[in-house]
Amino acid sequence: MSQAIILFVSLLLISATIQLDSTSNASSKVIIKANETILSENRTFELGFFNTDGEPRWYLGIWYASIPTPTYIWVANRETPAKNLSVAAAVITVEGKLAVIASDGEILWRTENAAGAGEARLLEEGNLVLLGGEGEVVWRSFDFPADTWLPGMNLSGRQSLTCWRSSADPAPGKYSLRLKPPEYGEIELVFNGSQRYWSTGNWTGDAFSGVPEMTIPYIYLFHFSNPFTPAAVFGYTEVSAEEGGRPPLTRFQVDFSGRLRQYTWSPQTESWNMFWSQPENHCKVYGLCGKLGFCNTKMLIPCKCLVNFEPIDGSGWGAGDFSGGCRRRGGSICGGEDVFEEIGAVSFDGAITESFSGTRSKCENTCLSNCTCIGLFHNLRTNICKNLFGSLLNLRDLTSDSTIDDVLYVRVPNEGLNRKKKTKNLVLIGTICGFVVILAIMIVALLLFRKRRFKREKEEEDAIFPVTNLKVFSYKELNAATRGFSEKLGHGGFGAVFRGELGDSSPVAVKRLERPGGAEREFRAEVCTIGNIQHVNLVRLRGFCSENSHRLLVYDYMPNGPLSVYLKRDGKDLNWDVRFRIAIGTAKAIAYLHEECRDCIIHCDIKPENILLDEDCSPKVSDFGLAKLVGRDFSRVLATMRGTRGYVAPEWLSGVAITAKADVYSYGMTLLELIGGRRNVEGPPSAGGGGAEEKWFFPPWAARQIIEGNVAAVVDExxxxxxxxxxxxxxxxxAVWCIQDEEATRPTMGMVVKMLEGVVEVGVPPPPKLLQALVSGESFHGVGADSGIGESASGGCPNDNVQVSGNSMDSRNHLPTTA
Known part of the structure; x- marks a missing residue:
């Protein structure tokens, strides 16, 4: 009877509990369920359930809604995914907590440290906040980040970013980003919450000493003290490239491979541009390849298992998570006869060593007698042995270091080694037989090879240089024409230029490319680019030499040298008519490259050194070594940073694809130098003629004077x-229109020609606001070198015998002394 009563009471209590849970769920406020989502005000971010690998695993998270590439920046239930999306929901419970529940009301995740919430709201910055009854914030997702650091998110001593387990698994991985205790003055990466392996260096007030590139023109880092904790707090904001404009999307991420990366979204390519990644050498990530995993920076997949070892987690290994490490094939280390496989000179962490003197044989016997010994180090020169116990972590190859004498031998099953030796023997026999057959074939093929060699070389040359209007010179001809390269005219970015004279007594300039590694690329670019185009204001390429290792280009000789010679304060002068003719002629040449060739040619290095003057002082644009061809079906092209500092457009610095407007910017900077008869960066006037002079950046001051209508102050005195x-x-x-910050605001070179010729009226441009922010006078110390395709003749260009004004540069005290 008593047992029946106990059973009855138990059933009654279970029923009451079920009813209570049902009532609790019924009174919860549903935020989203199944496929529903919530968007931020400007539709930048989206909150909802997502899936990464097609398996029945669903996570509540936040991602970018404004871009096509799925990029998740926060995950709630990282360790407890929902199995069924149709019944999964995010709710605010009766206690005022945000929770993720499954089909049976099971709570998969909830905010343990917040209560009293009545509303959830996704802010435009990507921050999910819970609001109390009076609208106060009681919880923020920014205080509990996943693997991503966003603008507006503050990183303090109580917070850390933790990577995903793999590319498809949002569960917390082994790598975290945090402030380094106890001073909290730098940011560090740690393994398993304790092992530090990389740091930014100390905060200097506006950047980190070890990572100066962490700040780009669109990001402003800051740090302050938290009044509620002794720890410092770091954060960053996005800085708009133009006041009122929208900055690019940026983020920092700790990826599953243990590296910190900085990204900026490129609308042109619809992809994330990675500005930098630390540590640069991924083998310096602690525990990247796990136990007995070998790391090699030269491999596409950085980790591999040692000989006769295999990954413990094969699926994780395939997804890029190597932290599970490797295990030996064949079971227990003492389960059979073991031998030692030579690995080579390596570095490692984690293992305990026991050192003693002895031969390698003695070292092996000592290790085999202990089931916990996993391998040994032996130094043949000193006969010192080290038995290894525990686990080997961070194995890295050191065979390139000739000072390392210790060789690692790992204990492996004998069966696997025997199979390996048999395989090697079969391979050796097959190799010998194959060598005999190949040798016979090579003897027969050698005759055919010699017969076809000249034909093939001709075809290869035609494929490399698809031009027919250029003369192919021999190296002997050009060596004689330049009298053994004895008269040097100058030195450009890719080699020296020498004066020569061909058989018909016509003078030429011969450029000899000397830059190691990249010279072949620049040589082909210049030949293929300028060899197919003709324009009165482009320097004419007469021919080239591509013989063995010799790479030479033959140009028309320009007797009056580069424009840069006439921009020196103590150099030769040019009258106004010649300057105006140089401005229009140069613009026409660039417009021809951009708009009249079959492919749009972006010169990428417009500057006075690359504008040469013939005997009549007519301009000739030269040096196409950096040129970039763009098909007419494309408006932009991705390219690595190129050009000369002081003339490159701002978009080069942001990493976006560039357009022909980059040349327009360089032309505008050159035009300011032509008008002022001076270089854009030089020493300013010094008070009283004494004291050290600082570098002075001319364009910001000149642009302001021109916009204010005071062009007379800018014109060469x-x-x-x-x-x-x-x-x-x-x-x-x-000139000011050409150096606008936004490329869309700059005119095309065709329009520039019309503006210069007076066909189109020129309005007053807005001031370029980013000019000072992107460059500084000090950054341009020693800009450029003359290309040297011509030299200044004794007569020089006409100057109408105009005398230098008494108001020399040294007496212009009314100019500002800083840019």
Whole structure:
């Protein structure tokens, strides 16, 4: 009877509990369920359930809604995914906590440290917040980040970013980003919450000493003290490239391979541009390959198992999670006869060593007598042995270091080694037989090879240089024409230039490419680019030499040298008519490259050193070693950073694909130098003529004067009354239009020609706001070198005998002394 009563009471209590749970779930407020999502105000971020690998695993998370590439920045139930999406939901419980529940009301995840919430809201910055009854914030997802650090998210001593377990598994991995205790003045990466393996270095006030590239023009890092904890707090914000404009999307991420990466979204390529990654050598990530996993930076997949070892977690290994490490094939280490496999000179962590003197044979016998010994180190020179116990972590190859004498031998099953030796023997026999057959074939093929060699070389040359209007010189011809390369005209970015004279007594300039590694690429670019185009304002390529290792280019000789010679304060002068003719001629040449060739040619290095002057001082654009061809079906092209500092457009620095407008910017900077008769970076006037001079950046000051209508202050003072004020104002306004921050605001080179010729009216441009932010005078110390395709003749270009004004550069005290 008593047992029946106990059973009855138990059933009654279970029923009450079920009813209570049902009531609790019924009174919970559903935020989203199944395929429903919540968008931020401007539709930048989205909250909902997602799946990464097609398996029945669903996670509540936040991702970018404004881009096509799935990028998840926060995950709630990282360790407890929902199995059925149709009945999964995110709710606010009766206690005011955010929770993820499954079909039977099971709570998969909830906010343990927040209560009293009545509403959930996804903010535009990607922050999910819970609001109390009076609208106060009681919980924020930014305080509990996953693997991503976003603008507006503060990183303090109580928070850390933890990577995903693999590319498809959001569960917490083994690598974390945190502030380094106890000072909290730098950021570090740690393995398993304790093992440090990389740090940013100390905070200097505006950057980290070890990672200066962590700040780019669109990111502002800051740090402050938290009044509620002694730990410092770091955060960053996105800085708009133009006031009122929208900055690019940026994020920092700790990826599952244990590295910290910085990304910026490129709308042009619809992909994330990675600016940097640390540690640069992925083999310096602690525990990357797990126990007995070997790391090699030269391999596409960085980790592999040692001989006769296999991955413990095969599926994780395939997904890029190597932290499970490797195990030996054949079971227990003492289960059979073991031998030792030579690995080579390596470095490692984690193992305990026991050292003693002895031969390798003695070392092996000592290790085999202990079932916990996993391998040994032996130094043949000193006869020192080290038996290894425990586990080998962070195995890295050191065979390239000739100072390392210790060789690692790993204990492996004898069966696997015997199979390996048999395989080697079969391979050796097959190799010998194959060698005999191949030798016979080679003897027969040698005759055919010699017969076809000249034909093949001709075909290869035609494929490399698909031009027919250039003369192919021999090296002997050019060596004689330049008298053994004795008269050097100058030295450009890719080699020296020498004066020569061909058999018909016509003078030429011969460029000899000397840059190791990249010279062949620049040589082909210049030949293929300029060899197929003709324009009165482009330097003419007469021919080339591609003989063995010799790479030479033969140009028309320009007797008056580069424009840069005439921009020196103590150099030769040019009258206004010549300057105006140089401005228009150069613009026409660039417009021809951009708009009239079969492919759009972006020169990428417009500067005074690459504008040469012939005997009539007509301009000739030269040096196409950095040129980039863009098909007419494309408006942009991705390219590595190229050009000369001080002339490159701002978009080069942001990593986006560039357009022909990059040349427009360089032309505008060159035009300012032409108008002012000076270089853009040089020493400013010094008070009283004494003291050290600082570098002074001319363009910001000149642009301001031109916009304010004071172009006379910018024009070269060596031309008092000797210039056309209307033409000078037109050139000045065009120059400022060309150096606008946004490429869309700059005119095309075809439009520039019309503006210079007076066909199109030139309005007053807005001031370029980013000019000072992106460059500094000090950054341009020693800019460029003359290309040297020509030299200044004794007569030089006409200057109308205009005398230098008494107001020399040293007396212009009204100019600012800093850029």
């Amino acid at each position: 060596r031309l008092p009354g000797g210039y056309d004020i209307v033409e000078a104002e037109r050139l000045g306004l065009v």
